[in-house]
Amino acid sequence: MNLKSNQLGDIEIQEDQVVNFPLGIPGFEDHHQFAIFALDESSPFFYMHSVSDADLCLVLGVPFVFFPDYELELGEDGQDILGVEKSDEEMAVFVVLTIPEDFKETTANLVAPVVVNPTTRTGIQYVQGNSSYQIRNRIFSSEGQGK
Numbered sequence: 149m150n151l152k153s154n155q156l157g158d159i160e161i162q163e164d165q166v167v168n169f170p171l172g173i174p175g176f177e178d179h180h181q182f183a184i185f186a187l188d189e190s191s192p193f194f195y196m197h198s199v200s201d202a203d204l205c206l207v208l209g210v211p212f213v214f215f216p217d218y219e220l221e222l223g224e225d226g227q228d229i230l231g232v233e234k235s236d237e238e239m240a241v242f243v244v245l246t247i248p249e250d251f252k253e254t255t256a257n258l259v260a261p262v263v264v265n266p267t268t269r270t271g272i273q274y275v276q277g278n279s280s281y282q283i284r285n286r287i288f289s290s291e292g293q294g295k
Contacts, residue, residue, distance in 0.1 A: 151183055152202045156195070161185060166199060167264050170229060173273040174260065179204060182271070184242075184264065194242060196262065208242035209256055214287040220261055226274045230265040240264040244273075246284065255284040 149166070151159045161183045169180050181199040192213040198204035211218040220241055222232070230239065241263055243256040258281035264271040 151197060151199065153197055153205060154202045155205050156197070159183075159185075159197075164269065167269050167271040169271045169273070171272060173262070174275070176204060184208070184271075193245070196242070196244075207245045207247055208262060209245050209287065211241060211243045211256060211258065211261065214256065215258065215285070218258060218281075220263070220274075221276060222263060222274060223277075226263065226272055229272050230263065230270050231268045232265060238266070240266055245287070252288050254287050256287050257283050258285050259283050 149161050149163060151161050153159055165183045165185050167182055167184055169182060171177065172179050173182075176198070179198045179201060182196050183199055184194055184196050187193045187195065192210040194208040194210075196206045196208050222230075222239070226232075232239070241261050243258055243261050245254055245256055247254045259279050260273050260275045260283075262271060262273050
């Protein structure tokens, strides 16, 4: 499948890289299909690109690489949307990154991770209510990370 991107050019993606977000994501509720793919094979960084909008591309990171103690409390409503039958079922968890001009100042949103059920290829951006995490956590500094 060919993905048109204004930021990345034309990209060939596999069908199994496309994830359905039944609720969209906050701020982009009308967008339901996103391709999620790594920057490179061993990278903890991923692109999450809308299949239908050539301008909509987010950068994600694997939170456990930068925040080893990160915990996600996925509520029953999130489990239902993702089609999770058991609470210990493996999910892919990402955090949305904000990358300023100075890459060393990159922050991660730990409050609202992107959670994907790789079996059903269904995803949500799950806002953790009453979270002690912050929206902007520097990923390259030990100060202000996590809780």
